[in-house]
Amino acid sequence: MKDVLDELAAVHRELGKGTVPAGEAYAVVLRRRYDAEIDDVWEAITSAERLSRWFLPVSGDLRLGGTYQLEGNAGGEILVCEPPRLLKVSWLFGPDAPPGSSEVEVRLTPGPAGDTEFELIHSAVVEEVFFPTYGPGATGVGWDLGLLGLAMYLRGEHVEKPSDFESSPEAREFSTRSAAAWGEAHLAAGGDPEQVATSVRNTTKFYVPDPA
Structure with missing residues (x-):
């Protein structure tokens, strides 16, 4: 795996406001470049077989207007699908999640050297x-881990199951630094320094629990 600091620096993070059907929402934005053709990246994020190699197994009717379910994670409806540039889905945890409260949008743009600019926006009412x-960082660290898995997969590196990888020393270091990076993004968006420091500590404890 590339150095943790290199992987963290490859991602630009922002905190903003968005809208979902349920109302005004917080939005986390992640952008990075992948050294892969846009069609390859699109297939990696939309093919059920390829998703299972770097993210999670997915089931459902994977087409526009269909539904999906990630194993042990979110599910929802496929709202927009415009290959190979735009994918938008609702992102709901469990049957009691309020409809229209959380959406994820992924935008791909071809780069000048056969690479791909990747942007992910997760808007949610919390x-x-x-x-x-x-x-x-509550959602941002999780997406950082996901984008890291995609980077490794596109480079041809072995990607462990998320549950195995996230307990490794490398993943614990990555998650700790990711939580701090989201704290910096929060400060840049005008967050109160004391509140930001508290949220970074809480997020770090969640993603990097005491092994004991």
Whole structure:
């Protein structure tokens, strides 16, 4: 695996506001470049067989208007599918998740050297107490781990199952530094320094629990 710091530096992170059917939402934005053709990246994020190699097994009716379910994770409806540039899905955890409360959009743009610019926007309405407690790192660290897995996969490296990788020393270091990077993005968006510091600590404890 490339150096943790290199992987972290490859991603640009932003915190902003968005809208979903349920109303105003927080939005985390991640951008990075992949040394792969746009069609290859598109297939890696939309093919059920390839998704299972670097992310999670997925089932469902994987077409526009269909539904999907990631094993042990989110599910929802495929809202927009415009190969190979735009994918938008609802992103809901469990049957009790409020409809229209969370959406993920991925935009791909071909680069000048056969590479691909990748942008992911996750907009979600969150409980009033949740954001001050965890900040953008609550979802941002998870997406950093996902984009790392995609980078490794596109380079032809072995990608462990997320549950195995996330407990490794490399992943613990990556998640710790990712939480801090999302804290910096939160500060850049005008976050209160004391609240940001608290949310970074809480997010780090969540993703990097004490092994004992």
